[in-house]
Structures are given as structure tokens and as C-alpha cells.
Amino acid sequence: MIKVQGLTKDYGARRAVSDLTFEARQGEVVGFLGPNGAGKTTTMRILTGYMPPTEGSAQVAGFDVVEESLEVRKRVGYLPETVPLYTDMTAVEYLTFMADLRRLPEAEDRALETLELVGMDSRAGSYIGSLSKGMRQRIGLAQALIHHPEVLILDEPTIGLDPAQVVEVRNLIREIGKQRTVLLSTHILTEAQQICDRVLIINKGRIVAEDTPQNLQSRLVGSERASVRVRGDSDGLSKVIQKVKGVRSTQAHGDGTVEFQFSPGQDVRPEVAQAIVGAGYELLELQAVGMSLEEIFLELTREDGQSRRKER
């Protein structure tokens, strides 16, 4: 469980995190989404007891991150963004060392088990310096998992992995997230969409939106959109569509495609199709255009903040 209340962190005059409040329950995977420098890493560093906040409080696994830092650190698995590893150690030596620091019994067995979990057991005896980036990433993940932590905090966990490994790691995170609390940061939106139960969009140290990926999508879309394509000449097509009751606006793209918007819950697509065919056009395609999380993200983190006002 993670509970954050009014968290603020200043680096000198610069405010990296500003009055952040959120919660992550057990059995939940929460995604931290935001552009570079939004304050994701800083927040994670505070939650893992690496640095104290300037203001506000945070509880992780039931302990205060400042007052009971050691208790928090015992219960948190953390994969930092930089994936710090000792390149002069072998994978199993490194994990045994980390297990020893966490005072786990039978540290070496635990190290080997965890290597197997992340699919690195075949390279247990290799020096970390000789491993590829993706392999190192997995060793870093193993280090975060070795003590079966209650709370897992992962800073961009799938960066540097090949597509097959990305799928594997995402599945692993989802599996772990069933019983524990996972907070992960990412700027890969499809990743957030796939593995997170809830997404926090953070920009300039503030949460600008918080919801499930699906809700975010539907909440933000003020109107629904669809596009049609006809064979041949599409001149005058816009006018035909415009005449259909319920259509708000149209936009011709010139290649025989016209996009139109209508109010949500008032699906006018059948009427539009009839009108087009009735006007003598040959209808090739009629397609709903959803707003992707990418677009939502861009909208929310845009400078002018127009859509942010709509959201808040």
C-alpha cells in the first residue's frame, strides 16, 4: 500500500514535485505517466526512502518514509531508472550480495531462484559487465524482487528490452500486481494501457489526471468521431454528412475521406451511411476514430492547459 499526502520536493529553487496526493492499494498496478522531468523519479526516490520530501508525507506498506525509513526499505523492491549494478560481479554474486544486505536466509539459493524468475538463470555465472542492456535490466528487476516485497516501485522497467522480453516482463509485473502493490513509471502509453489498473498522469510535478486507462479515454473525449471513405470523387460529401441530424462538424481530408464528429451517446453512423449511399456515393469504409491515450497525454501535458481546465 502506498499513501501519499501533499508531497512536495524542492531542489534549491526548483520545485520538482508539487503537492502530490494519491494512493495505491494492495493488488493494484498504478502507472505513473509523464514527460521527462515531470517528477516521476523524484517521487519514487522519496517513496523508497532515498531522499526525504521537503513537505508532505508518504506512507509505504504502513510505515512513514521519513520516520520509519528502514522499515519501508525492508518492504520495498526498487528498480531505479539507471539500473545500478556492479559490473565486476557475476549475476549470482550480485544478487547474493543484495540478499545478504536484506538479511535473507540462504541468500544464494534465493539469488538463483530469482534469476530463474526473470529468465536469467543460464547467465548466473556471467559477469554483469559482459551482459547486454536488456539482461542487465532483468538483473535489476531480479534485485527488486528478491525479497518478495510488499510494494514494488519500478522506474521504467521495460526500457531496453526486446519486444519478447517486454511482453514477458509486463506479464510478470501484472502477475505480481495481483497480490502486491506496484507503482511503475513509464512514458510508453500502450504499456500503461496494458498493465496498469490505474494511471496517474503527472506533469511539472503535479497530477493532471488520474483514472483507469479506459475511463481516461472516455472522460476526455467530449465528442465521438468517425470517418468515412468513398470511392472516387468526394466533392460535396461533407455537405451531405453535415445535413444528417446530430452531426456536429465535418472535416474533409481530400483523399475521399471525411471525418465527422457527433455527440456521445447519440450514434448517427447508420443515418450517415444511409445519407451517403442515398446521395449516390459508393461507401467503402465507415470507421470510429477513438482518442488514444497518446492524444490524451499530449492534450493534458500541453503548455496552454486548455484541456486541463476541462479535466479538473
Add this chain to the structure above:
Amino acid sequence: MSNVWTIARREYSRFFTSPIAYVVGFVMLLTLGIMFAITILYFRQNALGAGYGPPPAPDMSGITGTFAFLSVLMLPALTMRLVSEENRMGTMELLLTAPVRDWELIVGKWLGGLLYMLTLLGATLIYAFILHVLETPGIDQQQLLTSYLGLILVVASLLSLGVGVSAMFNNQIAAFFVTLGVFIFFWWLVGFPASYVGSAGDFFSFLDMKTHFYDSMNQGVINLSDLSYFGSMIALGLFAGTTAVEVRRWG
């Protein structure tokens, strides 16, 4: 305590994969070997020049004295990366988010270095043994023990200061030069004003590390003031290192 031990053990084993540690060990043991050969020749000559009374009792103070002197020059190379490398590589983040207290980390690093130096020191005991066997009255074992105790304290103090400095830097080279500067200050420079400033000179000569070793422990004398001096130095370095880590957290 077991965290300290985990870190110390790892640092210790790391020295054996580090070329710098081998260079330091090699230079120190080579120089001491030469010193030892000279010591043997010296006593030999004195014994041959008999007729001027009994030959002086052979002792190890030349070897232990040289060891201390070499430590001042060589230890910065050992301590420079102890903490600074963790800072540079980002592995500090890992250690500071593991359930390890800041002081445990620093003490562990220091202890690892001390274990390595004790290994080198242990290797020099072979000279003492040879000397003891070669010379008929044998060597003064009490003095030997006191010299080695003093030497351990000197090395422990230097290492502690070195770890403290290393914790303040991200860059090994910077840590090296600052450590060397600190060592030179406490070993040579601080003693200089003593003869110029009259009664205040006591203060400066108390800070002078070499007198606490050469003039007392290396001669077989144990003083409470020497012990407390080395104790304070060790505490100072470890405290500085721990503070540097804490400051880094607030960064």
C-alpha cells in the same frame, strides 16, 4: 552489525579484483622487502664489527616505520574509489534504498579496507619471524606487538579519513588528491607550526600523526593520549563519511 560485515566482506574481495590494490600491495611489500634486506645487512655488519660491546638488539621498527610512511603515500589510491565510485555509478541509490543505515555503509567500507591492509600487514610478519629466528636473543616481542598495534591504528585512521573524503566526491581522482592532501597535512604539515608558536605548539604537535606513532608506539610505548588520538581520527573520518552520505540524500 551484519550489514557492516556484508559490505566489508564485499569490499575486501573486491580489492583482489582491482589492479590498484595489487599495485599498492606490490609496491609496499617490495619496498619493505628491500628495507628488510638492509636491516639484516645492518645488524650483520654491527655483529661483525664486534669488540665495541654487544651488538644492538635487532628490531622491526624500521619495517613498521616504513610501512606507516608508505601507507600515507599509497592509501589514497585504495580509498579513493571506495564510496566515490558508488556515487558515480549510481549504485549508491541501491545501497541507500536497501535497509542499511548510512553509518553501516561507511563503517563497512572502512572495515573492508582495513581487512585488506591487515592482510598486507600480516604478510610482513614473516620478516619479524625471520628476524626472530636469525638473531640469537630473538626480538623484543612486546615492542613488536606495540609497533603493530600502532601501525594498525595509523592505517585505520588513514583509511577512515580516506573513506570520509571519498564519500564527498563522485570523482575518484578528486578524492585521491584531496585524501593525499589530508594525509600530508596530518602527517607532516601540522607539526611544523609547533616549534614557532610557543605554548600553542602543544596543540599542533598533538595533531601531528607521525609523532603519535614514531615517537611512542613504534618504540614500544603505549600512551593513553596516542590511543585517544587515533580513536578520534577514526571517529572523525567515519563521521565525515556518514555526514556526506546524509547530505547526499538531502541533495
